[in-house]
Amino acid sequence: MRLTQHIDLVGSGAAGFDLTDPLDCHVYLVRGTRGAALIDAGAGASAGVLARRLTTAAGPTGERHLLLTHGHADHSGGAAELARLVPGLSVRAGSPADRWIARGEEEKISLDRGKASGAYPEEYTFTACPQVRPIADAERIDLGGGVVLTALATPGHADGHTCYLLEASEGRVLFSGDCVFTGGRISLQNLHDTRVPEYAASLARLADLDVDVLLPGHHEISLARGGRHLVAARDVLDRGLLPGSTT
Numbered sequence: 001m002r003l004t005q006h007i008d009l010v011g012s013g014a015a016g017f018d019l020t021d022p023l024d025c026h027v028y029l030v031r032g033t034r035g036a037a038l039i040d041a042g043a044g045a046s047a048g049v050l051a052r053r054l055t056t057a058a059g060p061t062g063e064r065h066l067l068l069t070h071g072h073a074d075h076s077g078g079a080a081e082l083a084r085l086v087p088g089l090s091v092r093a094g095s096p097a098d099r100w101i102a103r104g105e106e107e108k109i110s111l112d113r114g115k116a117s118g119a120y121p122e123e124y125t126f127t128a129c130p131q132v133r134p135i136a137d138a139e140r141i142d143l144g145g146g147v148v149l150t151a152l153a154t155p156g157h158a159d160g161h162t163c164y165l166l167e168a169s170e171g172r173v174l175f176s177g178d179c180v181f182t183g184g185r186i187s188l189q190n191l192h193d194t195r196v197p198e199y200a201a202s203l204a205r206l207a208d209l210d211v212d213v214l215l216p217g218h219h220e221i222s223l224a225r226g227g228r229h230l231v232a233a234r235d236v237l238d239r240g241l242l243p244g245s246t247t
Contacts, residue, residue, distance in 0.1 A: 003223065004170040004213065006031050006147050010053045011042045013074070015218040020046035023120065025074045025217040028175060029053055030166060032143025035063025039164055039175045040217065041078035043120075044127065050078065051085035064089045065141055067149065069177025069217060070161040071097035071109040073126050074119075080129035092135035094153055097160030104128030110158070110191045135162060154179045154206065156199025157187050163206065171212030174226065180206060181246055182220045184232030188245040200237050207234035219246065 001009040001019065011027030012019040020027070024042035027050055036057035038050060058064045064086050068076050071093065079101060083089050093101055100108040106126050114120045137153035152163045157178045166173040178187045179202055186203070188194060207230040214226030222229055233243045 003028075003215070003221070004168075004173070006168050006170065007166070007173065007215070008053070009221075010038070011040075011046050011050055013042070020049060023074055023077075023124070025178075026215065026221075028215055029057055030143060030147065030149065031057045032145045032147035034144030035065065037065035037067055037141060037143060037149060038082070039067050039215075040069055040075045040177070041066060041082055043074045043077040043124070044081055045078075047078040047081035047085060051082055054082075054086055063143070065143075066091045067135070067141065067151070067162075067164055068093035068097070068101065068132070069163065069175065069179075070094070070158045071100045072158060072178070073109060073111050073114065073124070075177065075217060076101050076109070076129070077126055079132060080127040083129055083131040089131070091129060091132040092151075093132050094151070094160035094162035095134040097158065098132050098134040100160075102128060102130050102132045110193075113191055152205070154202035156195055156202045157189075158191065159193035159195075161202070165209065165211075172210065173213040173215060174206065174209060174211045174230075175215050176206070177217045179203070180214075180230060180233055180243075181216045181218065182214065182222050182229050184229050184236060184243045185246050186233065186243045187247050188242065189247055196242070200242070203230070203233045203237055203243070206230045
């Protein structure tokens with residue numbers, strides 16, 4: 001599904017547009033002149049489809065990147081299979097989520113709680129992805145042709161959560177993972193690494209970005225005036241409250 005000149009929505013599950021496996025988050029493909037990147041990997045069952053889309057977009061010699069927003073299985077469960085299917089794939093995630101994904105630490109990525117809540121079937125397994133490397137706050141991935149992604153450390157929903165800011169001809173695009181959604185909503189869960197003060201600081205940081213397009217990890221997307229959703233979250237914080245949660 002083409003969203004902008006440089007972005008396609010190539011994966012989306014039951015909490016979105018039902019393009020791929022029901023467990024998948026939104027998976028975005030970003031194209032530049034010297035390579036391409038996937039934002040998130042889905043839960044795993046759709047890895048073959050995603051690998052073909054990335055390989056085609058990058059071309060035979062182009063760079064191939066997988067940029068993970070955080071370690072939860074609906075976002076990172078497909079990383080290992082993508083690394084197997086896509087030669088030369090660079091897999092990145094914020095610390096400490098990079099280590100948990102690399103080792104397949106199901107409790108650290110809260111898969112045990114996800115199964116207990118019914119979000120994942122008991123038979124679902126997470127495959128470790130030892131290829132993943134950390135990505136630092138403010139690190140830039142230049143895909144060529146003026147298409148540049150910048151990592152933004154945004155902990156709160158989960159440790160190591162990272163948003164990615166795209167600057168390209170269509171404007172400033174925020175891939176917000178599970179940090180913030182349309183309407184200024186958030187995802188606040190009873191997990192070991194959900195941290196309210198850090199979450200509030202991350203939301204305040206994002207509201208200052210002057211974003212044109214907001215592309216979150218689930219639910220609706222915003223292709224115009226995307227910054228209004230980030231400001232809505234900040235306005236609630238300014239009143240000493242927390243924005244409404246999607247969960």
